[in-house]
Amino acid sequence: MNDLFLQVLLLADSTLRLATPLVLAALAGLFSERSGVVNIALEGKMLGGAFAAAAAAQLTGSAFAGLFAAIGFAVFLALVHGFASITNRGDQVVSGMALNIMVAGLGPTLADAWFGQAGRIPVTAEGARFRPLTLPFAEEIREVPVIGPIYAELLSGHNILVYLALLAVPLVAWVLYRSRFGLRLRAVGESPEAVDTAGISVAWMRYRALIVAGVLTGIAGAYLSVAQNASFLRDMTAGKGYLALAALIFGKWRPLPALLACLLFAFADAVQARLQGVEVPLVGTIPTEAIQAIPYLLTILLLAGFVGRAVAPKAIGQPYVKER
Amino acid sequence: MGAEAAAAGVDETPAVELRGICKSFGPVQANREVDLAVAAGTIHGIVGENGAGKSTLMNILYGFYQPDAGRILVDGRPRRIRSPLDAIRAGIGMVHQHFMLVEPFTVLENLLLGAEGGFTLEAGIARARREIEAIERDYGLEVDLDAVVRDLPVGVQQRVEILKALFRGAHILVLDEPTGVLTPQEADHLFRILENLREQGRTVVLITHKLREIMAVTDHVSVMRGGRMVAHRRTSETSTEELAELMVGRKVLLRVEKGPARPGEPVLEVAGLEVRDDFDVPRVRDVSFTVRAGEILGIAGVAGNGQSELLEALAGIRRPSRGRILLRGRPVEDAARARARRLGHVPEDRLRMGLVRSFTAWENAILGYQRLAGYLRGGFLRRRRMIAGCVDWMERYDVRPRDPFLHAADFSGGNQQKLVLARELEHDPDLLLVGQPTRGVDIGAIEFIHRRLVAMRDAGKAILLVSVELEEVMSLADRILVMFDGRIMGEMAAEEAEERRLGLLMAGVTAEAG
Numbered sequence: 001m002n003d004l005f006l007q008v009l010l011l012a013d014s015t016l017r018l019a020t021p022l023v024l025a026a027l028a029g030l031f032s033e034r035s036g037v038v039n040i041a042l043e044g045k046m047l048g049g050a051f052a053a054a055a056a057a058q059l060t061g062s063a064f065a066g067l068f069a070a071i072g073f074a075v076f077l078a079l080v081h082g083f084a085s086i087t088n089r090g091d092q093v094v095s096g097m098a099l100n101i102m103v104a105g106l107g108p109t110l111a112d113a114w115f116g117q118a119g120r121i122p123v124t125a126e127g128a129r130f131r132p133l134t135l136p137f138a139e140e141i142r143e144v145p146v147i148g149p150i151y152a153e154l155l156s157g158h159n160i161l162v163y164l165a166l167l168a169v170p171l172v173a174w175v176l177y178r179s180r181f182g183l184r185l186r187a188v189g190e191s192p193e194a195v196d197t198a199g200i201s202v203a204w205m206r207y208r209a210l211i212v213a214g215v216l217t218g219i220a221g222a223y224l225s226v227a228q229n230a231s232f233l234r235d236m237t238a239g240k241g242y243l244a245l246a247a248l249i250f251g252k253w254r255p256l257p258a259l260l261a262c263l264l265f266a267f268a269d270a271v272q273a274r275l276q277g278v279e280v281p282l283v284g285t286i287p288t289e290a291i292q293a294i295p296y297l298l299t300i301l302l303l304a305g306f307v308g309r310a311v312a313p314k315a316i317g318q319p320y321v322k323e324r
Numbered sequence: 325m326g327a328e329a330a331a332a333g334v335d336e337t338p339a340v341e342l343r344g345i346c347k348s349f350g351p352v353q354a355n356r357e358v359d360l361a362v363a364a365g366t367i368h369g370i371v372g373e374n375g376a377g378k379s380t381l382m383n384i385l386y387g388f389y390q391p392d393a394g395r396i397l398v399d400g401r402p403r404r405i406r407s408p409l410d411a412i413r414a415g416i417g418m419v420h421q422h423f424m425l426v427e428p429f430t431v432l433e434n435l436l437l438g439a440e441g442g443f444t445l446e447a448g449i450a451r452a453r454r455e456i457e458a459i460e461r462d463y464g465l466e467v468d469l470d471a472v473v474r475d476l477p478v479g480v481q482q483r484v485e486i487l488k489a490l491f492r493g494a495h496i497l498v499l500d501e502p503t504g505v506l507t508p509q510e511a512d513h514l515f516r517i518l519e520n521l522r523e524q525g526r527t528v529v530l531i532t533h534k535l536r537e538i539m540a541v542t543d544h545v546s547v548m549r550g551g552r553m554v555a556h557r558r559t560s561e562t563s564t565e566e567l568a569e570l571m572v573g574r575k576v577l578l579r580v581e582k583g584p585a586r587p588g589e590p591v592l593e594v595a596g597l598e599v600r601d602d603f604d605v606p607r608v609r610d611v612s613f614t615v616r617a618g619e620i621l622g623i624a625g626v627a628g629n630g631q632s633e634l635l636e637a638l639a640g641i642r643r644p645s646r647g648r649i650l651l652r653g654r655p656v657e658d659a660a661r662a663r664a665r666r667l668g669h670v671p672e673d674r675l676r677m678g679l680v681r682s683f684t685a686w687e688n689a690i691l692g693y694q695r696l697a698g699y700l701r702g703g704f705l706r707r708r709r710m711i712a713g714c715v716d717w718m719e720r721y722d723v724r725p726r727d728p729f730l731h732a733a734d735f736s737g738g739n740q741q742k743l744v745l746a747r748e749l750e751h752d753p754d755l756l757l758v759g760q761p762t763r764g765v766d767i768g769a770i771e772f773i774h775r776r777l778v779a780m781r782d783a784g785k786a787i788l789l790v791s792v793e794l795e796e797v798m799s800l801a802d803r804i805l806v807m808f809d810g811r812i813m814g815e816m817a818a819e820e821a822e823e824r825r826l827g828l829l830m831a832g833v834t835a836e837a838g
Contacts, residue, residue: 180440180448187426187437194424197386198438198488199409314427322388 009153011270016158017228019266020165021046021220021237025244026251026258027172028216032078034176034253035209036189036315041081041096042217043241044103049074049221051107054121054232055114057128057225066128066226067161071218077103078214079207086206089319100241108234121232123225130159130227161223168216173255185209189313192320202320217241239296246299253313261302268295337400339364339496339527340385340416345394347380354380355391356551362496362544364399367518367528369538369559372548373571373766375736378531379421381548382498386418387411398496412438417489421501423481427474431467431484432456435491452491459490463520479510486517497521498529503537504763507626508794508827515541533571533766535564536795547571572768582778585802588617591755591786592638597647599633606645607633609810615755620777620787622801622818624794626830630810631790632672635759638788639669641677651755663692668753670744672760672790674737678744681733685723686714688732689747696751717746722772737764745773755786762796774800794826808832 025042032039052073057066077099084095108119115121123129138156141148176182188195188205196202220240225232243265251258272294279285338361347355355377362368372378383389385396387405396403398414405411411418425434432449435456441448453469460466465483473481482502489497499518503511518528518541530542538545539559547555547570555570569575592615599608607630615621625631636642638649640659649656656662663669671677679688690699690710699706714728721742723735732740741761748756761777762770777800781787791797797804804821806813806829813829 178445180443180445183433183437183440183445187429190428191424191426193422194426194434194437197388197408197418197420197424199407199412200438201407 006149006153009149011267011274013154014270014273015263015267016154016162017266018269019262020162020228021223021240022244022247022262022266023165023169023259024161024216024220024223025241026248026262027168027255028213028220029245029248030172030176030253030255030258031185031209031216032206032213033248033316034185034189034313035206036192036313036318036320037082037085037206037210038092038317039081039096039210039213040093040242040245041077041099042213042244043237043239044096044100045074045077045081045214045217046221046224046241047100047107047235047237048077048103049218050225050236051103051111051121051221051232052218053222054123054225055111058115058121058123058125061125061127063128063130063226066123067130067219067222070222070225071215074218074221075211075214078210078217082207082210085319086203086210089321092317092319104235107232111232119234121225123230123232128226129230130161130223132157132159133163159223159227161219161227164219165223169255169259176255181208186313189315192315193322196320196322206320243295243299246303249312250302252311264302265295265299268298336364338362338397339399340529341397341400342381342385343395343397345381345384345396346392347377347384347389348392353551355384358394358548358551358553360546360553362527362529364527365522365525366543367522367530367541369542369545370529370531370548371533371535371538371545371567371571373533373768374738374764375766376548376571377551378548379500382418382500382529382531385411385498386416412492412494415493415495417486417492417494417497419482419485419489419497419499419502421504423478423485425473425481425484428472430470430472431476431487432469434473434484435469435488439492456487456491459487462524463490463517465490465517478505479507479513482506482514483517495525496527496529498531500531501533502530503532503534505627507830508823509831511537535567538567539564549573568767571766580774580778580799582800583782585619585781587619587802588784590614591617591652592788593648593650593653594638595648595650597634597637597649598645599630599637599642600645601633607810608637608644611647611807611810611812613805613812613815615786615788617754617786618781618784619802620781620789620800622797622804623788623790623807624797624804624826624830625792625807627792629807629830631792631807632759633810634807635669635672635757635790638757639667639671660692664695666752666754668748668751668756670741670748670756670758670761672763674740674744679732679740682731684729684731685718685735685743686711686728688743689714689717689728691747693747693751717750718743721746721776722769738766738769741765741773742769745776749776749780753785755788756780757788757790759790760792761789762791762793794823794830798823798826806830 025046029039029042049070053066053070056069057063081095081099084090085092111121112119135156138152142152184195184200184205188202192202195205224236247261247265248258250261272291275286275291276288277285340362342358342360345355345358358381370378380389384391387407387410390406396405403414405414432452436448436452441451456469465487467480467483467487473484502514506514521528532538542559545557545559545562545567546553547567549571595612597608597611598606601607611634623631633642637644640656640662651662651665651667675681680691694705699710711728718726718728723739723742735743761773765773777787789797789801798818798821801818803815803817805815806826808830809832813834
């Protein structure tokens with residue numbers, strides 16, 4: 001087998017793994033921002049999900065129990081965010097940041113109290129992790145040139161959440177553009193007063209958008225702690241929530257472009273991981289820190305240079321208050 | 325239903341009846357014991373000054389606000405209307421002053437919103453298309469269903485709003501100040517649509533402060549003042565003079581009294597001016613004119629034909645791409661220096677450019693003039709002096725409430741305008757640029773503002789007036805220029821101006837008809 005081809009496949013494979021939480025979080029952001037709620041709290045909700053998933057999975061020995069706990073906790077956080085920013089018309093960014101900070105402290109503290117491992121939750125129980133799935137006939141066609149390795153190495157062998165994230169993209173696109181809920185969602189972020197006068201509750205629409213966002217960030221969190229890794233760690237989201245938000249903006253609040261943006265960021269991350277410790281001709285070994293900065297530098301470049309004309313939903317960031 | 329209603333005569337059940345409606349916002353009583361009966365199959369006008377409570381009343385009818393007391397009857401049956409959804413179910417549709425449309429959506433998507441008819445849109449779209457095309461035919465409301473709303477002219481957007489109400493089965497249609505954004509021709513088109521609706525047996529409630537419109541289309545008219553319903557009249561048995569007096573509570577002069585102008589030397593000279601907008605599209609093309617001391621030059625035209633860009637260029641806010649602007653013989657460089665050279669500017673959009681909403685009245689009263697000698701001592705603002713000055717102006721310009729510490733956003737539109745006007749007039753400019761001086765301002769205040777402008781002129785100041793209210797330009801200006809698509813289409817002296825000819829010029833028709 002051609003070595004370079006295999007290298008590319010492995011790079012694509014890890015891109016897919018790294019993109020999964022970004023895609024889920026970006027879609028979560030899409031729901032909430034299309035409804036008019038800035039979701040800077042993706043980071044905290046995802047981290048909360050990771051914490052809840054690890055704790056529940058470790059205690060019950062069931063990965064699915066972990067997943068549902070993650071969804072439950074992230075939805076709870078979304079409702080808190082909604083209560084502050086929709087019901088009480090607080091600032092969406094401030095309340096979102098408050099959630100991020102709260103979760104960042106709460107997770108390790110509770111983990112420490114319950115598991116006594118310095119803020120870490122190891123997921124070691126039998127059946128507590130999502131295992132890679134081997135797609136049908138993966139082994140049989142592995143030897144077929146080109147298609148075989150792509151199927152067996154790249155497409156097969158991921159855990160169920162990876163496939164879920166990829167399926168979620170077309171599903172979200174369909175909901176957004178072809179369903180009643182999607183029409184109202186797009187309307188409420190652009191012109192909440194039009195939605196209100198059409199006899200639809202603005203607050204309820206936004207709550208529903210936040211709940212959907214909570215479900216998706218919960219899945220993303222569970223992926224981090226009980227699928228991709230086998231533990232909850234302090235600050236393990238490491239800015240992925242913000243990165244997802246950047247991907248969403250880069251994708252102009254549309255599902256497919258947002259997916260592509262996520263893949264791009266994940267690819268940068270995968271390259272970064274491969275480059276560590278590698279001798280580069282002429283330059284020598286690049287410091288790890290500089291390499292790790294690649295995805296973030298890319299984010300800044302893209303957002304500063306290419307997204308100049310991205311038009312956000314018009315009512316984004318503004319709590320809805322009837323005139324007068 | 326229309327024919328039956330007509331045959332039934334006067335004592336039939338009203339389509340809408342409001343009884344004893346009361347509503348207060350904090351200490352402000354917006355509606356006090358308001359009664360109103362609107363006969364089915366008629367066009368019923370509601371007039372009143374800004375703040376008289378018209379919009380509050382209609383927002384109660386549409387379920388936006390809950391009344392503190394009172395009852396609503398629709399077709400003789402008491403109805404609880406707690407939300408717009410209840411109003412829609414009761415057959416009430418509303419066309420708001422600011423359109424309630426989702427701009428990036430197509431017309432069809434806007435119509436569908438809230439009336440989708442199922443979780444997927446597919447089926448609803450086919451059904452809506454059929455029904456809407458039938459409604460369009462019945463009422464002469466031609467709109468391209470697949471056009472994006474943002475790209476449509478306001479007149480058409482308004483038709484979308486009417487369609488939206490009809491599509492939801494409204495048989496009672498409420499329109500709040502519908503002609504504020506329309507040309508005279510578009511307004512006439514709207515009135516034909518309303519008459520069509522009446523012929524088909526629907527009931528129309530028209531809220532406006534323009535008495536000419538009331539006289540032109542309504543069957544009945546109710547007058548509100550200070551939150552109360554003060555009179556009901558048959559339109560055929562009343563007059564604009566009587567209605568104006570009922571609205572204001574005293575006699576008002578509808579026509580501005582002014583003597584002939586005595587123009588002096590040129591103050592503002594504009595030659596070959598071209599101004600481009602933010603997208604580099606020329607909005608003012610090859611415009612030349614002169615404004616002399618002691619005269620009011622009026623610029624008429626439909627909104628969006630380059631008047632805004634012209635005003636901004638003259639005020640030094642926007643750089644012209646070609647041509648020359650001379651203020652007392654010297655070019656205008658920028659807004660701050662123009663101001664120092666006695667150029668006053670009452671901008672068209674007072675909320676965006678004329679005031680800082682979150683500043684207090686006294687702060688707003690010196691905005692742009694804060695560097696003037698009298699206001700500073702050692703680089704610090706002389707607060708007490710400014711506040712006293714503001715109180716004095718509030719007194720003389722009748723700004724209510726007379727509270728210099730109230731934020732600009734908390735004044736009504738008319739009072740905000742008086743505050744801006746006081747600031748610009750009291751700093752004694754040689755040239756005053758005025759954009760839409762009476763937009764959203766009530767009759768009593770309009771009279772006052774017009775008198776002030778004429779007094780300025782008689783004191784030998786040069787005034788450039790830009791207004792989309794043709795009547796206002798005709799009654800105030802000494803000379804009138806008409807702008808269309810960035811060009812000056814024609815000039816005429818005020819005495820020889822007539823509405824039809826101006827209307828044609830405003831629509832870009834220059835053929836020498838007579």
